[in-house]
Amino acid sequence: MNNFKESIINFLKKETNLENIELETPPNPEMGDYAFPCFVLSKELKKSPNEIAQELSKKFKPNDFVSDVKVIGSYLNFFLNKNKIAEQTIRQVLKQNNRYGTSNIGKNKTTMVEHTSINPNASPHVGRARNALIGDSIVRILKFQGYNVETHYFVNDVGKQIAMLVLGAESKKNIIFKDLLGIYIDINKKIEQNPELEKQALGLLSRLEKGDKKIKKKFEKIVHTCVKGQANILSELGIQYDVFDYESRYLRSKKTDETLKLLEKTGKLFIDGFNRWVLDQKGYGLGMKVPVLVLTRGDGTSLYPLRDIAYAIELTKKGTYIVVLGEDQKLYNEQINAALKELEIFQRKVVHYSFVLLQEGKMSTRKGNIVLLEDFMKEALSKAKEELKKRYGNADEKSARAIAYGAIKYGILKVSPEKNVVFDWSHALSFEGETAPYIQYAYARASSILKKSKSKKSLHRGDFFANLKEKEEAELIRILSNFPEVVGKATNELRPHLIANYLYSLAQKFNEYYHIHQILKADKSIRDARIMLISAVRQVIKNGLNLLGIDVLERM
RNA sequence: GGGCCAGUAGCUCAGCUUGGAUAUAUCAACUACCAAAAAGAGCGGCAGCCUUCUAAGCUGUAGGCCGGGGGUUCGAAUCCUCCCUGGCCCGCCA
Numbered sequence: 306m307n308n309f310k311e312s313i314i315n316f317l318k319k320e321t322n323l324e325n326i327e328l329e330t331p332p333n334p335e336m337g338d339y340a341f342p343c344f345v346l347s348k349e350l351k352k353s354p355n356e357i358a359q360e361l362s363k364k365f366k367p368n369d370f371v372s373d374v375k376v377i378g379s380y381l382n383f384f385l386n387k388n389k390i391a392e393q394t395i396r397q398v399l400k401q402n403n404r405y406g407t408s409n410i411g412k413n414k415t416t417m418v419e420h421t422s423i424n425p426n427a428s429p430h431v432g433r434a435r436n437a438l439i440g441d442s443i444v445r446i447l448k449f450q451g452y453n454v455e456t457h458y459f460v461n462d463v464g465k466q467i468a469m470l471v472l473g474a475e476s477k478k479n480i481i482f483k484d485l486l487g488i489y490i491d492i493n494k495k496i497e498q499n500p501e502l503e504k505q506a507l508g509l510l511s512r513l514e515k516g517d518k519k520i521k522k523k524f525e526k527i528v529h530t531c532v533k534g535q536a537n538i539l540s541e542l543g544i545q546y547d548v549f550d551y552e553s554r555y556l557r558s559k560k561t562d563e564t565l566k567l568l569e570k571t572g573k574l575f576i577d578g579f580n581r582w583v584l585d586q587k588g589y590g591l592g593m594k595v596p597v598l599v600l601t602r603g604d605g606t607s608l609y610p611l612r613d614i615a616y617a618i619e620l621t622k623k624g625t626y627i628v629v630l631g632e633d634q635k636l637y638n639e640q641i642n643a644a645l646k647e648l649e650i651f652q653r654k655v656v657h658y659s660f661v662l663l664q665e666g667k668m669s670t671r672k673g674n675i676v677l678l679e680d681f682m683k684e685a686l687s688k689a690k691e692e693l694k695k696r697y698g699n700a701d702e703k704s705a706r707a708i709a710y711g712a713i714k715y716g717i718l719k720v721s722p723e724k725n726v727v728f729d730w731s732h733a734l735s736f737e738g739e740t741a742p743y744i745q746y747a748y749a750r751a752s753s754i755l756k757k758s759k760s761k762k763s764l765h766r767g768d769f770f771a772n773l774k775e776k777e778e779a780e781l782i783r784i785l786s787n788f789p790e791v792v793g794k795a796t797n798e799l800r801p802h803l804i805a806n807y808l809y810s811l812a813q814k815f816n817e818y819y820h821i822h823q824i825l826k827a828d829k830s831i832r833d834a835r836i837m838l839i840s841a842v843r844q845v846i847k848n849g850l851n852l853l854g855i856d857v858l859e860r861m
Numbered sequence: 862g863g864g865c866c867a868g869u870a871g872c873u874c875a876g877c878u879u880g881g882a883u884a885u886a887u888c889a890a891c892u893a894c895c896a897a898a899a900a901g902a903g904c905g906g907c908a909g910c911c912u913u914c915u916a917a918g919c920u921g922u923a924g925g926c927c928g929g930g931g932g933u934u935c936g937a938a939u940c941c942u943c944c945c946u947g948g949c950c951c952g953c954c955a
Contacts, residue, residue, distance in 0.1 A: 379881085380881085552955085594862090632866070656940065659948065725947080729872090738903040750914075
């Protein structure tokens with residue numbers, strides 16, 4: 306919180322004896338910068354809210370931060386000292402530079418973030434990309450806040466789906482990443498027609514679990530090809546992982562046995578009629594008919610939940626464990642957390658996102674009705690190049706990527722994750738309006754002015770900032786001063802879309818300002834102050850976009 | 862059948878966790894009519910703005926019973942409840 310707000314809250318606390326003071330923003334800046342609604346006090350004091358506001362206003366004395374108060378209706382409105390807030394905000398932005406916005410709340414804290422974790426069966430579609438992009442942005446935000454972050458990718462390399470892929474690939478040689486999707490769709494079709502093949506796939510899986518070295522090699526080869534291909538695409542988008550954890554590592558491992566023993570101590574573990582180990586999960590309010598978690602098969606081999614719990618135990622040992630999961634895993638994740646709670650282990654924090662739908666319906670890799678992330682990237686890239694050519698006659702690769710991938714990322718990140726998204730090409734490829742290119746453009750405009758101004762960054766003091774007296778300037782400064790609060794909220798709630806929305810409003814305000822007021826042609830003193838202001842705007846846009854994994858361009 | 866999430870302009874979405882912008886509480890009486898009552902963007906639509914720091918921009922305009930009904934409250938898009946529609950889930954897939 307900034308000291309402006311703090312000084313107002315302190316005043317109100319003193320005068321009203323309220324524990325929590327909620328300040329609001331008036332609908333219109335001319336009405337003030339902060340507002341205190343007096344309704345809450347009217348019952349207690351048996352006076353009309355307006356009277357209360359009047360009385361409070363008389364008690365208020367202007368100070369360094371707040372220059373005036375005004376009663377409007379039932380609201381007591383505070384007017385900040387504009388010079389002071391301008392000076393403090395701009396100086397802080399320019400001084401902290403790339404660090405402006407951080408509160409360092411993550412200092413000396415370690416966090417494990419697991420995201421993406423796509424099944425190694427094919428090239429990722431745009432729905433999966435939602436996971437990776439949200440995850441990557443969360444990683445960036447946490448790092449920015451000073452957390453020591455380790456990024457994990459859990460590879461589900463021993464599933465039935467992979468077994469099917471291995472089966473489908475049996476007769477083929479020199480398989481490359483691009484072939485996998487076709488093979489996967491094909492084998493799914495065949496299995497639908499001939500259930501006998503499914504048994505064959507499960508047979509492969511069981512031989513793998515029993516340690517058949519030849520089969521193991523086959524799996525490894527395919528999985529390797531797939532993970533590498535997936536990671537390449539994501540890396541093209543600037544998404545990196547510190548550790549790839551393979552589920553196969555937990556097959557017949559001591560860790561799953563140990564986990565089972567730990568769970569046994571809770572007294573909630575039992576063997577059911579099929580000779581499976583099952584965890585009783587009554588009392589957790591899980592929305593299930595029978596609240597249980599099946600941990601092993603009848604033959605004692607582990608099922609995914611058991612391996613997942615073992616994995617979670619490992620990660621939580623190193624730090625807070627955050628995981629990004631699709632909405633289909635909500636209940637499952639509650640079950641895992643309930644199991645961890647039984648073991649008195651910190652639960653994992655989860656960020657859920659809803660699925661991306663197509664106009665024709667749901668996406669299904671199996672059926673092949675999907676939009677591949679790589680195709681989306683290609684389309685966006687070619688459109689970005691086209692736009693660049695229109696303007697400059699040629700298109701450099703780096704700029705085109707920043708624009709194209711920025712648009713993809715922003716388009717996905719700006720929507721709150723619990724919403725279903727319907728993918729639409731023309732909408733997704735738009736570079737206008739509430740998009741990354743719009744924000745990047747505002748940045749490029751600011752950069753261009755600064756380049757032409759040739760002025761050196763110097764931090765002026767005092768009434769120098771009194772030269773910023775336009776209302777658009779006050780609004781810009783106000784938005785700039787909010788940035789740390791927005792980043793803080795996005796961190797606490799693990800919601801990157803808050804930053805995306807913030808950046809748009811900042812860019813919008815800047816563009817408005819740009820059109821109304823001249824910077825380079827203004828009088829010397831005003832010009833200098835405005836240059837300070839827009840270099841602060843530029844810096845904040847850069848910091849914010851960086852948290853979304855979006856690059857900036859000095860020219861576009 | 863049960864659980865979780867979503868429903869805001871033609872389309873895509875902010876805002877909802879923490880209720881607030883033409884206020885006048887509470888109590889009593891009157892309580893019939895009338896008037897006045899600003900919900901935020903983008904896209905798309907319509908009308909404008911490039912010899913002026915980059916038009917990927919800006920300005921104006923039309924477009925909303927905030928899914929529907931009840932309730933709580935001085936005040937509800939926001940809280941509670943029921944219903945409708947869509948997404949996801951509910952024992953040996955991962």
